[in-house]
Structure formats: C-alpha cells, structure tokens
Amino acid sequence: MYINSLELNNYRNYNELNISFNKGITILCGDNAQGKTNVLEALYLAATTKSHRGSKDREIIMFSENEAHIRVQLSKHDVGHKIDMHLRKNKNKGVAIDGLSIKKSGELFGLINIIFFSPEDLSIIKNGPGQRRRFMNLELCQLNKIYYYNYVNYNKALNQRNTLLKQIAADKSKKDMLDVWDAYLIQYGKAIIEERQAFIDKLNDIVKVIHNHLTGGRESIEITYETNVSFKDYEKVMRKKRDTDIKYQSTQTGPHRDDICFLVNGIDVRTFGSQGQQRTAALSLKLAEIELVKSIIHDNPILLLDDVMSELDSNRRNYLLESIKDIQTIITCTGYDDFIKSRLTIDKIYEVVNGTINEMNIDN
Numbered sequence: 009m010y011i012n013s014l015e016l017n018n019y020r021n022y023n024e025l026n027i028s029f030n031k032g033i034t035i036l037c038g039d040n041a042q043g044k045t046n047v048l049e050a051l052y053l054a055a056t057t058k059s060h061r062g063s064k065d066r067e068i069i070m071f072s073e074n075e076a077h078i079r080v081q082l083s084k085h086d087v088g089h090k091i092d093m094h095l096r097k098n099k100n101k102g103v104a105i106d107g108l109s110i111k112k113s114g115e116l117f118g119l120i121n122i123i124f125f126s127p128e129d130l131s132i133i134k135n136g137p138g139q140r141r142r143f144m145n146l147e148l149c150q151l152n153k154i155y156y157y158n159y160v161n162y163n164k165a166l167n168q169r170n171t172l173l174k175q176i177a178a179d180k181s182k183k184d185m186l187d188v189w190d191a192y193l194i195q196y197g198k199a200i201i202e203e204r205q206a207f208i209d210k211l212n213d214i215v216k217v218i219h220n221h222l223t224g225g226r227e228s229i230e231i232t233y234e235t236n237v238s239f240k241d242y243e244k245v246m247r248k249k250r251d252t253d254i255k256y257q258s259t260q261t262g263p264h265r266d267d268i269c270f271l272v273n274g275i276d277v278r279t280f281g282s283q284g285q286q287r288t289a290a291l292s293l294k295l296a297e298i299e300l301v302k303s304i305i306h307d308n309p310i311l312l313l314d315d316v317m318s319e320l321d322s323n324r325r326n327y328l329l330e331s332i333k334d335i336q337t338i339i340t341c342t343g344y345d346d347f348i349k350s351r352l353t354i355d356k357i358y359e360v361v362n363g364t365i366n367e368m369n370i371d372n
Contacts, residue, residue, distance in 0.1 A: 021363035030355035038360035137267035162196035215296035236265035
C-alpha cells in the first residue's frame with residue numbers, strides 16, 4: 009500500500025495544500041513550527057480518525073474557520089481508494105471512503121496501516137504506563153477490528169460505571185446497579201487482555217532479534233505484558249474492590265490500568281535503565297512494530313518519521329534507514345544533508361515554509 013496524494017483545506021496553518029508522494033521516501037524539510045508535522049498528523053488522522061497528538065477536531069481547524077477537509081488518495085493491492093474527512097468545530101467529523109459515508113470510524117481501520125514515529129516515542133520506555141497502553145491500543149485498533157469493537161465498548165462501559173460510582177456516593181441504593189456494568193467490563197476486558205497478550209507475544213519474538221543487532225549482541229531484551237488483573241480472577245477482584253471503587257469514585261481494576269515491562273539483560277529499564285538503553289529499547293520496539301505489521305497484513309505499512317533522525321546517534325540512525333528501504337516513508341527534518349550522505353534513495357524533497365510547500369530538485 010502507498011499514499012499517492014494529500015489535499016488539505018483550512019487544516020491548522022494550511023489554507024490549501026495539494027501534495028503528491030512516490031512509493032519510496034519523501035522528505036519534508038524546513039525550520040521548526042512551519043507545518044511539517046501537520047502534514048503527518050493529517051495522514052495519520054485520515055487513517056485512524058485520531059490525531060497522534062491527541063488534539064480535538066476544533067483545535068485542528070484553522071483559526072477563524074468552522075470546518076476543514078482532508079482528502080487522501082491511496083493504492084492498495086493495485087486498487088485505488090479515496091478517503092474524504094470533514095472536520096467541524098461543533099459537530100462530529102464526517103468520513104467517506106470512495107464516496108460512501110461511513111457510520112463508524114472502525115470501518116476505516118485497516119484501509120491504511122500507518123506507523124508514526126516521533127521523538128516522544130523515544131520516551132515511551134521511561135514515561136508512564138498510559139503512553140505504553142496507547143501504543144498497544146493504536147496499533148491493535150488498526151490491525152484488528154474485533155479489538156477495536158471490544159475496546160470502544162469497554163470504554164463506554166467504564167465511563168458508565170464511573171458515573172454510577174459517583175452517584176452511589178450520594179445514593180447507596182444504586183449499588184446493585186454495578187452488577188450490570190461489571191458484567192460488561194469483564195466481557196470486553198477479558199477480550200482486550202487476550203488480544204494484548206497475543207500482540208505482545210508476537211512483538212517480543214521480533215524485538216529480541218532487532219535489539220540484538222542494534223546493540224551488537226551486548227544486550228538482550230524481553231517485553232512482558234503486565235495485566236492489572238488476571239484473566240481468571242477478573243470477576244472476583246472486581247467484586248472485592250467495589251468498596252474501594254465507591255470510595256474513590258473510579259474503577260480501579262481492568263485493562264485500562266495495564267502496562268508493558270521492558271527487561272534488558274534482566275533489568276527493568278523503565279526504572280533502572282540509562283537514557284541510551286531506554287532509547288535503544290524504544291527504537292527496537294518501533295522497528296519490531298513495522299515487522300509485525302508486515303507479517304499480519306502481508307503488505308508494507310506506511311511509515312511517518314517526525315524529526316526522529318536528529319534524536320538518534322549515527323549507529324541507530326543508519327540501522328533505521330536500512331530498515332525502511334522497501335517502505336513508503338515520509339520524513340520531516342530541519343536539514344537533509346545527512347540523508348544525502350547516507351546514500352539513501354530519496355524520491356521527493358519538499359521545502360515547508362509557513363504553511364506553503366514547494367518541491368525541490370534533488371540529485372541522489
């Protein structure tokens with residue numbers, strides 16, 4: 009699969025934009041705060057309906073405008089597709105695939121598989137568990153529509169239960185109503201746990217090989233899935249913690265509190281690893297993500313690299329560049345000399361200046 013073109017209207021600092029891509033590597037070059045990342049965000053939004061930054065639609069629409077549009081042309085298995093996304097400040101976004109409106113965002117997942125790699129991802133190891141859960145959820149929702157269904161319904165039930173807990177604090181007679189939401193949470197929560205465990209198991213097999221190569225055999229890595237509650241004890245723990253939940257007016261048990269552990273040479277690098285070890289583990293994770301997606305979809309994903317190269321030393325940078333040769337990759341950076349020196353085949357270079365993009369002449 010690959011993206012052919014992107015068209016934007018009233019999107020952040022782009023009044024109008026029409027940009028084309030080749031199957032290989034495209035570089036968006038320019039100073040900071042010119043709009044490079046906005047292009048990557050729009051592509052990711054078109055694939056997942058979500059901003060990688062967590063931004064709301066009203067924050068994405070150009071100031072003083074009430075709506076924005078994203079249009080993406082892509083090819084998948086030699087078949088062309090078009091995604092139209094209509095963002096509105098005071099309404100839900102509208103999405104159409106090949107001219108037909110979709111009712112649920114889950115219908116969009118899987119049409120494009122995008123892996124986003126930003127400097128923030130290099131901190132995924134040392135940051136809190138929320139970012140690591142987000143990593144699992146974003147990838148699994150793209151790869152598995154059943155997971156997406158269970159994840160959406162789990163969060164709906166979780167929100168309803170937490171609302172009920174607040175009501176119980178004022179009216180104890182509503183306590184028995186927890187049985188209904190507990191049943192939903194356990195049903196969807198167990199499905200989430202199973203899918204996450206399978207995902208981490210597959211990822212673990214791949215990341216071990218990559219990390220060994222990245223460190224020249226000096227380090228071994230193991231990723232483990234840390235569940236907040238075990239599959240078999242879920243119902244028992246939920247009931248046991250009811251009084252605690254009522255006290256704190258929030259649900260303390262379930263996969264919304266899970267985590268991923270990273271062991272390097274047997275040491276938990278989340279807490280005890282050096283910054284270099286944490287960054288290498290994070291790079292290994294993203295590279296393993298690429299290989300895992302390839303194996304599942306039997307195609308290459310699309311890779312978005314947002315100013316990552318400046319955060320990596322030459323060894324890690326070269327390994328990453330070597331790994332993306334057969335993948336459509338769109339890279340943002342402030343300077344492209346290092347890419348030229350690395351003899352990387354570059355298909356297009358665009359200069360980005362204050363919301364305008366111009367193609368530059370290149371000589372590989």
